[in-house]
Amino acid sequence: MNINNSSAATATQTNSATATTNNQVSDMFLQLLVAQIKNQDPTNPTDGKEYVSQLAQLSQVQSMDSISSLMTSTSRQVSSLQKQSIGALTGQKVMVATDQLSTDGSTAVAGRTTLAHAASQVTVTLKDTAGNSYPFSLGAASAGDVNFTVDPKTLGLPAGTYSLNVTTDNNQSGLTTELMGKVQAVRFPLSGSDPVLSLQGIGDANYSAITQFTMA
Structure with a gap:
């Protein structure tokens, strides 16, 4: 029971860390985007399509990070369950x-x-x-x-x-x-x-x- 609780806690911590990282990336991107808009050349403004493209790239990066973190968390949980199963062979x-x-x-x-x-x-x-x-x-x-x-x-x-x-x-x-x-x-x-x-x-x-x- 303690091991299962530990696995659940690890998964929660991983998800929390992933969310925090994604928020940090989003904040940083928005700051750079605002700075880019403020400092663009008024006589040659950046095409709005470029901003949309950058937002799409950010979304892809966040999705990949989330998938990677989820796979890492799942791998750890599977490994923990395998150890519990194999350890239960003691005495058999x-x-x-x-x-x-x-x-x-x-x-x-x-x-x-x-x-x-x-x-x-x-x-x-x-x-x-x-x-x-x-x-x-x-x-x-x-x-x-x-x-x-x-x-x-x-x-x-x-x-x-x-x-x-x-x-x-x-x-x-x-x-x-x-x-x-x-x-x-x-x-x-x-x-x-x-x-x-x-x-x-x-x-x-x-x-x-x-x-x-x-x-x-």
């Missing part, structure tokens, strides 16, 4: 497309891969930064989604960062992995880049990597 479970896993050594993580064709043997291999491999078999699987669980205790995975790779006995290529975790925090980089989610048992993932939302 999401699935993200990733080939990295930063485990705490104890939290089991649900995962998924998708096969284009059935396979007699599907294997998920985790590899740490030192090059040590920890493969585990999913057995035979039909085409489509294949679910699995990465349990650090069962696999003997120490806490750390691992890469994930899925292979099949029929050499299917381009297999991706998705992992599910609870959102513990959301970070909005000052650079304006993609928001970063901190996921329990997985680590950080970009908001754009989300492939599924699930009730906690």
Whole structure:
């Protein structure tokens, strides 16, 4: 509620500032116009059409300024609403497309891969930064989604960062992995880049990597 009030206040301030700026421009233009009329050459007065043209140009400038200010205000409000929506994911479970896993050594993580064709043997291999491999078999699987669980205790995975790779006995290529975790925090980089989610048992993932939302 406070954020919404803040957005409304910002919009009001923006509109007020725009109106003030337009009034200042109008006053300045009228002063220049009066000065121009007073100081024109009586023997060669300025054509009235020129004044009308100048007034039309002023109107165009004011319209462009108003549109620009409105777009800026709208952009800020949309950004605020997006942050509220993404921030509300805290405590919820999401699935993200990733080939990295930063485990705490104890939290089991649900995962998924998708096969284009059935396979007699599907294997998920985790590899740490030192090059040590920890493969585990999913057995035979039909085409489509294949679910699995990465349990650090069962696999003997120490806490750390691992890469994930899925292979099949029929050499299917381009297999991706998705992992599910609870959102513990959301970070909005000052650079304006993609928001970063901190996921329990997985680590950080970009908001754009989300492939599924699930009730906690």
